[in-house]
Amino acid sequence: MNEIAIPPESITEDEQPKTLAEAAYRQLRRDIIEGVHRPGDKLRVEHLKDQYEVGAGTLREALQLLATDALVVAQGQRGFRVAPISLDDFEDITRTRVLLETSALQQSIELGDDAWEASVVASFHLLSRAEDKLGDGGKCSREEWEQRNRAFHEVLIAACPSRWIRHFQNILYHQSERYRRLSLFRQPIPRDVHAEHQAIVDAALARNTAEATRILTEHIMRTLEAVRRLPEDLISR
């Protein structure tokens, strides 16, 4: 009677926005992650609706969507705020990400087929190219590097069959992106990220699960260390 079941997939970013509310959601999310709206800031609908050129109700929907990703918090009858950040929160995010992402990688290595291997190699190549151009002097934007870094990590666990793990991992990645921006602004390419990525790819293709998850864990945890070394006034509040 009814048509085909809808994939229980959440909002993904590869598709283009189909509604004004979702377009505003994208822009707002980008602005929050990039720090245009700072953590703890109040998000007044009356001001923002002009800035993003949508109605009040529409902007409100966008804010609700952002609450899904825990990038903004809704407070009863007192409006919306950009979610605050703290070292404790980032440590929590990182550890939870390790838990989920290693589990996902483990399954991905176990189940991934030739096509998966190919996409891993391909996305790693794209990321490497972006790093070359980035060091080469502004031939590639940091935006693009972020995009490809994200794609690489996504492809790594793409063969994991668990939609839920991938969904949660996605949320956490967005969260950690906010913190990573803080550290990357200071140290252009702080550590040898490239070598770490390379090692993960090698271990993954060799189906060496233990080695791959070990390196991935260190890789993620190193970002935590980098943020820990930041001046306190950047992440306080």
Added chain:
Amino acid sequence: MNEIAIPPESITEDEQPKTLAEAAYRQLRRDIIEGVHRPGDKLRVEHLKDQYEVGAGTLREALQLLATDALVVAQGQRGFRVAPISLDDFEDITRTRVLLETSALQQSIELGDDAWEASVVASFHLLSRAEDKLGDGGKCSREEWEQRNRAFHEVLIAACPSRWIRHFQNILYHQSERYRRLSLFRQPIPRDVHAEHQAIVDAALARNTAEATRILTEHIMRTLEAVRRLPEDLISR
């Protein structure tokens, strides 16, 4: 300048709704979990706004909030639907829940103090009482048992310091509740849940992490088996 940081906590249920949209959200969530709105059903705003006695825009917000919990899916410009269910999905939910909940329990056992032990014993007692009254013949509603079962599992991992794990676990619990209703309708108390809970409490208080997580895993996985044995027409579509 600005006041105290807001706890980055999501919507919890212990507080009472402060807005019409949230009230509608609660009612809708309850109705979806209880099966009033069946999986895959279309949720037409025009019909539901009368039923829940709110405006169209307000009900829309409630639906957005439900999309957060993945209980409804929003489809571009084609409205909202109750999230479909499937065996594969439930298997995914269950395995992910095991991953998160065992990790949380492990930390909880490691870090929990006397007050935590006390709350574990207390919530287990409340749950046991509910089971007595339930078997005694309708002196306690299944609603109440569900409530206390939920509280018990929540308290078990309450000493885990990771807000994110608890947050995700919360979402997954809601999801699995939908499936569990299906199986509990048939077999009133299908297996010896009480003994399993007892064993978890014993192991937790003895700080026997390995044993506690092992039993918890079996406990959660058994629900998957119960749903697997259901007639297919209940969970198909």
Added chain:
DNA sequence: TCAATACCTTTTCTCGAGATTTTTGTCTAT
């Protein structure tokens, strides 16, 4: 000087109507 109350401004929340898009039903042509 300090505290408490009342008032006023600002912001949020809610509602109903109009514009767009999707869906359904029918008709025609191959």
Added chain:
DNA sequence: ATAGACAAAAATCTCGAGAAAAGGTATTGA
């Protein structure tokens, strides 16, 4: 009989204005 297209109908999405609540300020009394 099937496929395609056009038109009518339904539903969704969007917007602006009004009601309710929160926050800030000034006034009053001790």
